Amino acid sequence: MPAHAISSIQITVEAVDAPIGQLKNAQFQVDLKGAQAALILNADLKPTNEKEFDHFDLKCGQFLTEKIGQAQCLNGRFLSKQINAPFSVDFVSYPSDFSLSIAFNGANFSDASGLHAGENLTGQIKMAAKKSNLSQTWLWNGLISWNAGELFWQPFYFGKAGNTFEINGTFKQDVLNIQNASLLVNEVGEMSATATINTKTKVVEDVRVSAKDVDFTGLYAVFLKPMAQKTAFGNMDVSGKADWQFEIKNLAPTSFELNLRDANIEDKNGKFAFSHINAHIPWDYDEPKNLQLAYKSGHLLRLPLRETKLSAEINRFSLTAPQLNLPVLDGALNLYDVSAVRLADSWAWHLRMDLIPITLSEFSKALGWPVMKGQISGQVPLVTYAYKQLSMDGAMTFNAFNGTISMNNLKIDDPLGVVPRLHADLQMRNLDMGDLTRTFSFGAIEGKLDGDVKDMLLENWKPVHLDASIQTSEGKQLKKISQRAVENITALGGEGTAAALQRTFLRFFKEFNYDKIGLSCKLRQDVCEMGGVESTPTGYVIVKGKGIPSVNVNGYTQKVSLQDLLGRIKRITDSNSKMIVD
């Protein structure tokens, strides 16, 4: 009778039900043809929490079981729709403990939603567990490390390999307790964590994470940015050192702390930047905390901010400070009775504000405007911000051009959004036309000017609605207009504006006397309906002459496109700034 060697064993199982999931159509095959046994398992698997069965193939190129309770799988590969993982496993088990060591090389995995996924991961997982018979609790420790590849674990992305997580804890009936996790995260530093996870619901119930003296750049990129995505701080370049700690109990945040040392932040959309920040930002659900923030310099909407130290009290979802002093350029914004509260995912706040005079020359330079003389000052009894609208009760006064410009009824809708809308009324009194025309290189005019702008609406800082008029102030004053200014006003009015003088006569004198200058514009979208100091049967008077030599300038075009008008002003001021006038 010839001897037959067994070359393969094949087992087929129709269905297996286990607490962690279901297995069906399982085919288990041990191939004994080679020097070492190879093992192949393919089946449909449905973990308890998933809805559908997913097919997988598990293969061990070399399957070794030299001792009882020991198994080794070398040159293994796990293949399913979402996973492709070449691996090796070393498994040792005794009646009440086991140890497992998995090495993976270029592994890819993803869950169906793509919220937990890894690509080209090379590293290892080691785990050992021991069951205490007395308390029916598993004591375990583990290590996960990877030195190549990238990992996304909603909402965190670990783009740089070289991460090692060492974890130990306990497990008893659905509750996985991580007593101590030491996380070494590349580009961040060392962090520690504790957590309680319900394995049945897969919910992380309690977490405490703490990081001391870590790199703020990495901490922000990996942990803070994903959580700040929908806030103003979600798109920044940062640097510096940080401590960070937070705690969640029963799914609700209970405490938070962020300390920054010599940190810098810069909004990538250019809305703000602060440098050399030292900050202590604590928060606790149960007790009030004191926030401290200092920076050397910065800017907010291009407005330069000088060295500042702020402190405020944070009480659960509100923030209060009796006084905050914000040095701006050579002056300051003094804020009083500051009170902010978090309402339905957004902040609402109110405060009183005093403007310690800021030199207008610095202010205009900072905003890239023509350099003006004078200063801005003001007292605002109430500024409120709620539901994305900023509004101001009271007036802000600019002392400029030897007169005053005051702004009333200011409201800004969505100031940091795509389309900020500013509503305001402006009142100008006794502006020195000499200063004004020199600043904007518009040919000299001597005299005083009053103006009113009502119902002004700026969309994205551009005017779309206003009722504006400017005219010579009442009272005695020197009223002179230069030849250049007359020519410019004539050019401003476009076709149909004419100096009621012969051109030759205009050239003859350098300066003329006038009685009144005035212009008005009713702007609706881009169309400005023009007017002057008085109407004529065919148009309006812009400059009304008086004495000898005098000049009249009349406008005839009633409706002008604002874009054309601004274009003309720009051409005039640009060309004039290049030549010496008068």
Add this chain to the structure above:
Amino acid sequence: MKKLITTFSLILITLFSSSWVNAAADLDVNTPAISAIKNSMQARHAQLNPHYNSGAVGLTADGLIAVRDATAVPLKDRGGINSLVAAENSDRNALYKEIAAGNGHPEWAGEIRSTFANRWVDKAQSGWYYQSAGTWVKK
């Protein structure tokens, strides 16, 4: 007489039907608000383009965009894809509202949205996904 009433009714219906709105609405109307929104969308397009190409993001039937397949987003961008799509949709909603307002007819926003929904699909590159009758279609 009856014929006259019918004709008159037909004229009225034609006047107030959506086709009249489309014919009358100036979709290229420009206001500072519209140009600010268009600039914001233009700046974001470079970030969205690879996701349209990969099929991760598709065009919806109501003139917005949606994440179609998150697994097609590179891991480094995956955490930010939802807020990127939300920001684009916020701009698109604002655009339809502003174009209607720019035409002096805020009530046209719905019609303008559906016109744009078709426009986006027409302008889409081949290989991009769009929603039609509730399912994703590859152009």
